């Protein structure tokens with residue numbers, strides 16, 4: 001029973017809980033301001049009643065008999081309830097109402113901007129903290145859409161939700177005043193109002209489901225568009241663009257269809273709300289007059305309150321209908337955020353200072369969640385300032401091994417350790433700060449050459465010097481000299497103004513600029529022509545003895561001078577040794593060398 005009640009409360013207050021979690025005390029403030037505003041509004045309206053009473057009392061001369069709590073209020077403060085006194089009170093209340101209206105609107109703006117900032121920040125933070133293994137399974141479109149379009153939808157949902165709270169407060173305040181005046185009649189009308197809600201319940205449910213569906217489809221659409229942009233050149237040059245466009249169009253059409261259905265549901269709710277409410281109100285008046293034999297006079301005042309309460313109730317339903325249009329985004333945000341949070345990277349406490357001895361793999365096995373074991377009980381030592389090359393057939397697990405070395409992946413069993421300390425106990429960020437990672441995919445930001453290399457370091461003399469050094473090491477001096485803007489040259493989206501090789505060299509320059517101890521190169525020079533590769537090779541070789549280098553390369557000429565070469569085969573270390581040793585001792589390696597005609 002307790003659990004059922006809890007579940008009921010949770011489902012009823014699900015969204016309130018969601019907004020409260022983000023806004024905390026601000027949510028209460030919104031509620032308080034709403035209550036104050038609605039009370040002042042109710043009181044301002046109530047002033048009309050004594051005004052009517054005084055007017056009719058003056059005519060009939062029986063003010064005393066029609067006394068209301070307002071007249072009693074005048075008695076209490078010892079002021080004659082004259083028209084002038086009531087008018088002054090009225091002006092005071094309406095001015096007060098304006099003050100609360102101002103506070104209400106302004107505070108809403110403050111709360112909304114805080115809300116948007118928080119939800120965006122929370123999501124971005126969760127994305128940064130999620131485990132790499134989880135991250136690679138998330139659709140890029142979902143990420144993109146979640147931090148842009150979806151946030152706007154949630155913002156709209158929030159705006160509607162606050163309006164809903166305010167209208168609801170109005171409803172309660174007016175119902176409370178109605179109860180004070182005529183409890184029996186109020187009860188009938190309230191039951192009617194409650195029943196009217198049931199009529200709309202199934203429509204609300206389908207709106208909610210549709211909205212969630214639209215959100216999912218928008219995410220998929222974003223993913224498709226992102227992939228189209230990323231693979232534009234390929235799609236265009238192979239005339240596959242139009243086929244891909246058909247795929248995107250299908251998704252657009254599917255979304256359009258859902259939006260139309262959602263629009264139809266919303267239209268039904270909007271159109272039938274008023275007649276249904278009027279029906280219930282008419283029924284309540286009928287019961288009051290014919291069943292309870294009440295007088296119409298007795299309910300005039302209360303009808304005024306109900307008129308206001310119903311107006312607000314309509315706003316409640318209006319806000320709720322509008323809210324439901326965006327609720328899919330709220331649900332998606334919550335689910336996505338929880339999914340990211342439950343997969344956030346666990347980092348140890350030990351702060352990494354400096355590599356003293358070695359990085360070691362002790363019986364490390366690894367299996368991706370989706371398949372067969374990739375690495376099987378690997379034992380490997382990478383001594384400080386040594387260069388170790390990992391070779392093996394495509395798919396043999398080389399990239400997986402370096403991902404384990406920098407803690408992007410966690411071993412399924414065994415330990416990856418740094419100077420004997422398991423990476424699982426290490427504060428990963430402190431360790432990764434000392435790692436330079438250059439992969440086949442170049443990393444270029446849409447900014448200047450300087451900012452790309454220095455990662456937005458301050459442009460002072462010392463940093464400029466380090467920048468030029470890095471540029472020299474990767475042979476980008478010519479590019480720098482030929483660019484009109486020098487180091488301030490804008491590189492465009494993904495570095496469009498550079499060739500593939502230049503982008504690769506830029507990625508290498510960024511790592512050389514940093515103060516790193518470990519350099520990981522995963523097919524880093526694969527996009528370069530032999531001459532440039534040789535030049536960079538020399539630059540990297542100059543670093544030998546100063547950095548611990550782990551290098552993956554298919555072109556075996558690249559790793560000829562590595563201190564140790566590790567040959568991976570069938571998930572195991574098949575052979576280790578330097579180039580000459582391996583040629584002599586490992587038939588597999590000798591065959592690889594022969595195939596490359598080295």
Ligand SMILES: Nc1ncnc2c1ncn2[C@@H]1O[C@H](COP(=O)(O)OP(=O)(O)OP(=O)(O)O)[C@@H](O)[C@H]1O
Pocket residue numbers: 136368369370371374392393394395396397398399400401
């Ligand atoms: N995220 C993933 N989920 C499931 N399997 C994966 C994932 N990443 C890689 N694999 C699989 O793990 C195996 C090893 O991949 P890995 O990228 O480590 O190989 P590699 O030796 O670096 O290959 P290549 O030389 O082609 O770059 C492959 O069979 C690949 O299909």
